[in-house]
Amino acid sequence: MNTSKKILVTGGAGYIGSHTVVELISAGFEPVIVDNLSASDTTLLEGIEKITGKKPNFHKGDCRDKSFLNQVFKTQGPIQCVMHFAASKAVGESVEKPLEYHQNNLGSLMTVLDAMRENQVTDFIFSSSCTVYGQPDTIPVTESAPFKRAESPYGATKQICERILEDVYPTGFRIVSLRYFNPIGAHPSALMGELPIGIPNNLVPYVTQTAAGVRKKLTVFGNDYNTPDGSCVRDFIHVVDLALVHVKALEYLLRDKHNRLYDVFNVGTGKGVSVLELVNTFIRTTGVKLPFVIGPRRPGDIEKVYADPSRANEALNWQAKYSLEDALKHAWAWEQKIRKAG
Ligand code: NAD
Ligand code: WQD
Numbered sequence: 001m002n003t004s005k006k007i008l009v010t011g012g013a014g015y016i017g018s019h020t021v022v023e024l025i026s027a028g029f030e031p032v033i034v035d036n037l038s039a040s041d042t043t044l045l046e047g048i049e050k051i052t053g054k055k056p057n058f059h060k061g062d063c064r065d066k067s068f069l070n071q072v073f074k075t076q077g078p079i080q081c082v083m084h085f086a087a088s089k090a091v092g093e094s095v096e097k098p099l100e101y102h103q104n105n106l107g108s109l110m111t112v113l114d115a116m117r118e119n120q121v122t123d124f125i126f127s128s129s130c131t132v133y134g135q136p137d138t139i140p141v142t143e144s145a146p147f148k149r150a151e152s153p154y155g156a157t158k159q160i161c162e163r164i165l166e167d168v169y170p171t172g173f174r175i176v177s178l179r180y181f182n183p184i185g186a187h188p189s190a191l192m193g194e195l196p197i198g199i200p201n202n203l204v205p206y207v208t209q210t211a212a213g214v215r216k217k218l219t220v221f222g223n224d225y226n227t228p229d230g231s232c233v234r235d236f237i238h239v240v241d242l243a244l245v246h247v248k249a250l251e252y253l254l255r256d257k258h259n260r261l262y263d264v265f266n267v268g269t270g271k272g273v274s275v276l277e278l279v280n281t282f283i284r285t286t287g288v289k290l291p292f293v294i295g296p297r298r299p300g301d302i303e304k305v306y307a308d309p310s311r312a313n314e315a316l317n318w319q320a321k322y323s324l325e326d327a328l329k330h331a332w333a334w335e336q337k338i339r340k341a342g
Helices: 015-026 043-052 066-076 091-096 098-118 153-171 203-211 239-255 275-286 310-315 324-341
Strands: 006-010 030-035 057-060 081-084 123-129 174-180 182-184 218-221 236-238 261-267 292-295
Touching: 006 015, 006 066, 015 030, 015 043, 015 239, 030 066, 057 066, 066 098, 081 098, 081 239, 091 098, 091 153, 098 123, 098 153, 123 153, 123 239, 153 174, 153 261, 174 239, 182 203, 182 239, 182 324, 203 218, 203 275, 203 324, 218 275, 236 239, 236 324, 239 261, 239 310, 261 310, 275 324
Parallel strands: 006 030, 006 081, 030 057, 081 123, 123 174, 174 261, 182 236, 218 292
Antiparallel strands: none
């Protein structure tokens, strides 16, 4: 029986992967990080060390490089489970570089699965996204909602990856796909958080950079949607809650004795929050000025989406515990920290 505590975390130098590494360590696991640093640097690895007092077991390399992966599997000894975060994730960039997105996101997934098979590792946790649903017909959205045509090549890669997982699991994999809604926030210690490259596309990094004076003003993309205040509605989930669900999904796989398994869970708070509500909550909880204007709708935006997380609540025994206020306070503390560090 594989009793190894080692968990291979691809993309572990990135935003969600690094927070998961911290929670894995505090739950007694031994993460082995693989990352090519294509969308990150060593900042969050340093954060992991400061928070846990443990030097991360980090291997720089590409998930599409099977001989590199084989070497990691061979030298690290038995691996209990692979958590696969490594992917390119910028929706706008995926429209400019669709081939690169398919190559990286599909190529990485297939090569990792192939290397797992060669090294007799069966358990796999995949970073999926609410983007697979598009604009669902019914909200809150459940896992059984049909996929709509993806709005972007990035979204298409997540739909195709899930299909690949569904196809391969009967050949001897035990797989959990986690469909994250909108991850926000930072570690409460302010030692780790999001590090967007260039001008942020996502709302919260744009908010904190504007509050820090790096950007002149925030534009709220549209106030004429069919929502209570006219702005879009999302399910914003604290990154530490997201990290914790990975530990719960791992425990779920460890409990389950089936030889084959494929399960999908929504990971959200279950609460819809509008863009304007988030902006006002940020101003109220931090007391910081946040210049903003209302602008036109952003093409491709979904009007409203939030999760029905009851499957994850029940089967994984997991519940989001941080509030929106916590997430925004933590994101702001992290922003101030990186501005101070220059
Ligand atoms: P991130 O960019 O911060 O982290 C991804 C990490 O993967 C980076 O450190 C990058 O260097 C690495 N990477 C990329 N391609 C690689 C490759 N071929 N080989 C090795 N390393 C590689 O992104 P994140 O926000 O932490 O996202 C993690 C996962 O969660 C991704 O799969 C993403 O698609 C998914 N996801 C993210 C969000 C979000 O809004 N952040 C929402 C839903 C799903
Ligand atoms: C949230 C809301 C914007 C910036 C994206 C991906 C999705 C998933 C999560 C990976 C929207 C509004 C934003 C700004 C604004 N990622 N906004 N002004 O688009 O819900 O989801 O990240 O899987 O696939 O598409 O997140 O943070 O970009 O936007 O008004 O400057 O904030 O219009 O309504 P989104 P977001």
